[in-house]
Amino acid sequence: MKWSEVSIEAExxxxxxxxxxxxxVEATGVVIEDLPDGRVMVRAYLxxxxxxxxxxxxxxxxxAALADADGFDAAACPITSRIVQDSDWENNWKAYFHTQRVGKHIVIQPSWEEYTPLAGDVVLRLDPESAFGTGTHPTTAMCLRALESLVRGGETVFDVGTGSGVLAIAAAKLGAGKVVAKDYARASAEVAAKNVAENGVQETIETGVSDLLxxxxxxAELVVANIIADIIIRLFDELDAHLAPHGRLLASGIIDERVADVTEAAVAHGFVLEDMSTDAGWAAMVLKRAGE
Incomplete structure (x- = not known):
């Protein structure tokens, strides 16, 4: 299949x-590459x-509308596009995605590489294909490290916007009793299902398509959402019906400048910040209901 890779550089x-x-415009997801001087390259595939x-x-x-509404400097953010094949995706991932330890126990292993686990390793075999989430970007890595302490065994976990399924697979291998992992894009949900099977955790993880929850x-005792700030803010409207008493929301994909916005939305919906980690200009937040 052919894809159009659309790229834009921005602050x-x-x-x-x-x-x-x-x-x-119904992109299945975005890839964010950090550039020097506080800029990023944002890519999507159509x-x-x-x-x-x-x-x-x-x-x-x-x-163009952002320039009118938010003072966005559209002239300084040229848009480019090029056509790529599915095979280009595969080659690109294989060139830049290698076995990597994330946290104390979790190891991300591309399906095409060999790795001999050490004692205590939790190995996640992954092939992102055309979905997003290798586990190595700071937003995902912070979630994986947080899951090592948040998953205590036997709980239900909801993974919202699962992408490649990496966070759902980690939760299952860390001992969650049930994991539901869904994505807005059907293509991503299909990739997640393949990765779930590759890791032998299909009895624990249910995959599918969903707009948020x-x-x-x-x-669920734990809801995980590694998306972007604006969508996390939308998620609060649905959270009360799906987060169990004394549950936690693990939210990531938040640039530092949007932490205050997410915190404000959380407080407006009766949530408070319990913990936060930051890495390379990104934040991951653990939130709970006030008073619990």
């Missing part, structure tokens, strides 16, 4: 705005089909 503080424009030209024009219009049933 790191503008990441959420750009990502929202990509999601508005299928090459009859709707492609319209989606790209709509994205350009969305970026819309198709999640019941409640």
């Amino acid at each position: 790191a503080r503008e990441t959420d705005l750009v990502a929202a424009c990509f999601y508005d 299928p090459v089909d009859d709707a492609l030209d319209g989606r790209i024009e709509a994205f350009r219009a969305g970026i 819309a198709t999640f049933d019941g409640q």
Whole structure:
């Protein structure tokens, strides 16, 4: 299959705005590359089909609208695109994605590499394909490290916007009793299902498609959302129905400049910050209900 790789360079503080424009044109996800001087390259992949030209024009219009509404310097953020094949995805991942230890116990192992586990290792075999989340970006790595202490065994975990499924697989291998992992993009949900099977945790993890928590049933002791600040803020509207008493929300994908916005939304919905970690301009927040 052919994809159009659409890229735009922007200030790191503008990441959420750009990502929202990509999601508005039904991108399956975004890749964020940190650049020098506080800038980022934001990329998304759109299928090459009859709707492609319209989606790209709509994205350009969305970026232009930011200049009017938010003072976004569109002239300093040129948009480029190129056509890539599925095989290009595979080669790109294999060139830059290698076995890596994250946290005390978790090891991310690409499915095409060999690795001999050490005592106590929790090994996650992963092939991102056209989904997002190798476990090595600071936003995901912070979540994985947090899961090592948040998952205590036997609990239910909801992974919202699962991408490649890396966080869901980690939760299952750390001892969660049940994990539900869903993504807005069907292609990502399918990749997550493959990775779940590759890791032999399909009896624990249910995968599927969902806009935030819309198709999640019941409640979880831990809700994980490694997305972007604006979508995490939307998530608070749905959280009460799906977070069990004394449960925790682990939220990541938040640039430092948006921590205050997420905190404000949390407080407005009766939540307080319990813990936070930061890395390379990104934050991961652990939140709980006030008084619990």
